[in-house]
Amino acid sequence: MIILFGVFVRYNEESDTHWVDYRKGNNITSDIENDFYFRYPSFQDVHVMIFVGFGFLMTFLKRYSFGAMGFNFLIAAFGIQWALLMQGWFHSLDYTDGKIKIGVENLINADFCVAGCLIAYGAVLGKVSPVQLLVMTLFGITLFAVEEYIILNVLHAKDAGGSMVIHTFGAYYGLSISWVLYRPSLDKSNHLNGSVYHSDVFAMIGTLFLWMFWPSFNSAIADHGDGQHRAAINTYLALASTVLTTVAISSLFEKTGKLDMVHIQNSTLAGGVAVGTAAEFMLSPYGSLIVGFFCGIISTMGYNHFSPFLEEKLKIQDTCGVHNLHAMPGVIGGIVGAISAAAATNTVYGDLGLENTFDFTGPFAKRVPTIQGGFQAAGLCVALCFGIGGGIFVGLVLKLPIWGDPADENCFDDEIYWEVRHS
Template sequence: MAESTSMRLRLPLICIILEVILIILFGLLVEYNDDTHAKLWNANKTHSATRNDYENEFYYRYPSFQDVHVMIFVGFGFLMTFLQRYGFSSVGFNFLIAAFSLQWATLMQGFFHGLHHGKIHVGVTSMINADFCTGSVLISFGAVLGKTSPVQLLVMAIFEVTLFAINEFILVSLLGANDAGGSMTIHTFGAYFGLVVTRVLYRPNLDKSKHRNSSVYHSDLFAMIGTIYLWMFWPSFNSAITNYGDPQHRTAMNTYYSLAACTLATFAFSALVNPEGKLDMVHIQNAALAGGVAVGTAGEMMLTAFGSMIVGFLAGTISVLGYKYLTPVLESKLKIQDTCGIHNLHGMPGVLGAVVGAVTAALASPEEYGQGLQKVFGDVKTGDWDPQSKGGFQAISLAVTLGMALFGGLLTGFILKLPIYGAPPDTHCFEDGLYWEVPGEEEGHNELNEVATPNEMEKLSS
């Protein structure tokens, strides 16, 4: 008899314990920052009160935050609803682990980014950073989608958020790396972390659930909601925490052009690799986004629209080819079961983005950037500016990220392998009915019921 999959006690227990710990730690450690604190903000202001209130960072970061927020909850959540029978879990578990991760990330990032007299200061920038870290967890979720219980996902989030914060600290604070849009910290890290986790959790008998590991007509349309929102708001994502002024403006625009070129590459190669020339929804839903990933590091630099479009075109191309030719090999040879193909959307394009970032940084010159140089490369201020060594540090950052992801994924994978989380059996992967009250079925879904009858379900849950 298989392990029970009931969430009756497991899920409430972990949710309540985690939230209580979070609340206690927030009570001990978290304070309003200068822009959100009634006393500090108004004390810091000079004479002209009205004018100064308009300068609160809220007005320059919050619209970007909301766009990022939409990507995290609608973008990632709906992108994963493509599976025919896993929509509740996709959008629901995405919701749960994101809500947890953003709280936990606030603490971890606050701790590593620098305490103020032992306290973590929060405001809209910390909210964006927490959402970014959450994005990384959701990328990894894509690799294990359909094969994990919500308790496993929460445990994964605990570790991944922590390691994300450490990696981000090493890159940004120690190595002085540029990575505003997170090609390395978010995409490369999240992708390879998730791939290692799913490798450790390899299920040799997953084909027992194969018939559910595909889409139906309307589930593909729901997934397109996620795709389009990610695509539209990616310029906001990459530019959300750059410096004010030209860098933020430029980043958004570079991303816009990269994505547009990527989309044409995606349609081109999707038709080309299909024997009948038919487009594949999997490619459109995913590969068209690779252009956003691939300018996550270089987007704030003087990459130019021209450069952005080349990068985007390349990203779309390798992403489609990855779905077509690499993913099946990863599964059959390396035993990496990557449900959403995150290697193609976040892994390879993330590495590409890191490389593009290193090269673009190595080519940066005071002639080209003028006084804007130090707004992009903070090192200029400290007199440490040397484009080639900067490029080198960017490359080292990629290596560190890959190392952290592999090590972290391995560690986390083995922890998730413990038979205590109520993971789904091989026969019931990609199936909402295991963890959700599924409403009386439409006739169109009858064939699924035959696979998992209420009786079987009951046995599993008891």
């Protein structure tokens, strides 16, 4: 890793000491216009989502909190390094000297890339070994970088919040791996596959930090100015709306009318996933509310009805329910993105605004919104294919009996990988 970084990675103009000359050459009047000040606060919010958000969200299991946080930490830290390289080759390579030039936007993209793998981790939580996780991350990041390149650069689809690139890909990648690694006797660990009172409170730390910082996630790499502004507003509204429908549906579908923490911890976030692609479009505030409204319903019902079906009929064991939180809302997000792109008009966006928002410049100068909608839909298909195909391939690799995965009766148990002190 160090050698690869030594050969390939350098600072970009805005993080290099030559910035002072670069500024003059580009008529930039103040240090505040360094990209750092546009993106660093959002970067830190995303960083919190990756390490605290995903990490704590998975602590809900009664005896797998160390593994949830610790392996999340491990694969995220490994993943961001590998992602800087892989994404760098595809996106930030300076062809004049063959070096990858990195700045704050690369750090955000590396965090995004890792998010895809952490989503996949959610599907196999408690059932794989740390070595398997590292292999899964190594392949996951690589597949992600290729898939992202195809969707964003070749197809020129827009996906600011990664509904397709991150959530759809990551969820189906994890679910496919879980399908290949199906454990028929997993019920031997059933006594550990659940929460206790305090572990549910810990998991809420993850939920809340994900929920709060999701507007930063969806706006982090949106266009400077109105793009970031609008993406944050749309996400804020979609999430607020999801919370209400989640609570309502959770209460309606329990016989006792009581609320279920599983829904509150997970389904409240579905709106943020689903508004990802369209966040920087002129989705309009009520559009965001509608997206959030339906995702809250679908995601909560998914936990009640679809997860048991997946496990019994399709033989997919999905520990955290990523199908309900990431897969379905991600696909919805891709569709919403395609429709709202196809429906974009000069009246709503303004001539310059339309060009800015969809980057109809350079080789794509002649593209119109309806065509863009088609390419958005194509992007969604690419994400699905990479997720399912890549997941099956990596699942087969992980099925080799060399990775030290836990026995069926030791799943969801920290004891086999951690020194646990008994008080």
